[in-house]
Amino acid sequence: MDLVRHLRYFTVVAEELHFGNAAIRLGMAQPPLSQRIKRLEEELGVRLFDRSARQVRLTEAGRLLLGEAREIVARVDRLRELARHGEGAVLKVGVPPDLAAAVIAALVAGFRESHPEVRLAPAEIWTADQVAALAGGTIDVGVVRHPVTAPGLYFGQTLVQPQGVLLAEGDELAQRAEVHLADLAGRELLMPPKEGEPGMHAEALAECRRRGYVPAQVHEGSGLGLVMAGAAVAFGPRQESPGLAWRPLIGSPLSYRISTAWRVASDTVADFSAAAVRTLKESAGMAEQSSAPVRRVSRRPGALA
Structure with a gap:
């Protein structure tokens, strides 16, 4: 279990005291969020929330944990920021775990050609976890499968992959x-x-x-x-x-729809998105979707060229 990520989920639920609102804030569905909180409770051996049809309240154990959880999450975020400054520019990318290794290698190589100064750090995580990771700032851009519903999330060009x-x-x-x-x-x-x-x-x-x-x-x-x-x-x-x-x-x-996704736009994210489209077409047999149903933005602040 990724303890830090689960503690991040816990802090958001504790602040909202509403699983639905917390799920919207994290950019994920409510059932997976409830399952992750339950898993954290099982891991710690305590009940963190009192749940009823009308309200969600922190238990005494939850109140005691909240301050520590916030500090742990903040410290981890600071450590990641220090590490990024220490080793140069890093772009953290989420990719589906079942994406072929050769395709992931092509993604890294294709981006490195145009941005040798940026180190690409791919993490193999499924779409729902990528959405949560984008909300939490643990990845900068993802390669996700549609349909995806997440407020505040922007998408690049949608490609289709026949199955x-x-x-x-x-x-x-x-x-x-x-x-x-x-x-x-x-x-x-x-x-x-x-x-x-x-x-x-x-x-x-x-x-x-x-x-x-x-x-x-x-x-x-x-x-x-x-x-x-x-x-x-x-x-x-x-x-x-x-x-x-x-x-x-x-x-x-059957055709799966795939695109890049991000919350915070930058030129580096936009350039990766453009490189990803080229690579996925060439290395994974994907093609353009004639009419994409996802929200688009201009290159400023960060859509595909």
Whole structure:
């Protein structure tokens, strides 16, 4: 558990005394915030809030912890700021944990070419945690999957990434040139965690149901061991991996939407966003979305060129 991040969540809830308002302030959904507070309580072995239908109040343990939590969060923020000044310019970037390593490497290399003086520090975290990290200032810019709803968040150009199906190499469906979603009926499905990718998770499952595929069970994770073992299927971009077979889906029913996201604009963030678009097109097979439904801003204060 990232204790500092959970303490940051705790301080915001303690200040708002309302989980809904705290979630809006953190730029995340309320259920994941409640789960993180519960996990912190379990880790510390105390109850931090009294919850009722009408109000949320700090317990005595919560009141005692609040001052210490604020100091810890502030000290960590100061340490990070000192470290940044000591080692030169650093751009902290969030990327999905299931983004291919080669794509992450291309992102770093592509940005380094134009900004050798800036060190790129990528962190592999899911979209929901990126939104919270952007709100808390622990990352400067993220590569997120849509839909995302977060007040105060700005987005770069939206790209789409068509998804095919990943099967075990010996699966009978691997003998076909392409697969219909309904052909997967009765099979278990491996997806990124719902808590980490709530919007994409909901959209993908809704499209599966609409096209005749209701997974027998949905597993959550980023490793493909279950797929290689023939215990589940997964969706993903075109790829070649030992023990796996990738096949396109008939009608291209699934496409994930991806963009950069930030709260505090700067020329460095804007330049990274532009470099990310180029890299994701070239290295990850993504394409421009014809009409992006997300909020855009001009290059000043920091949108894509």
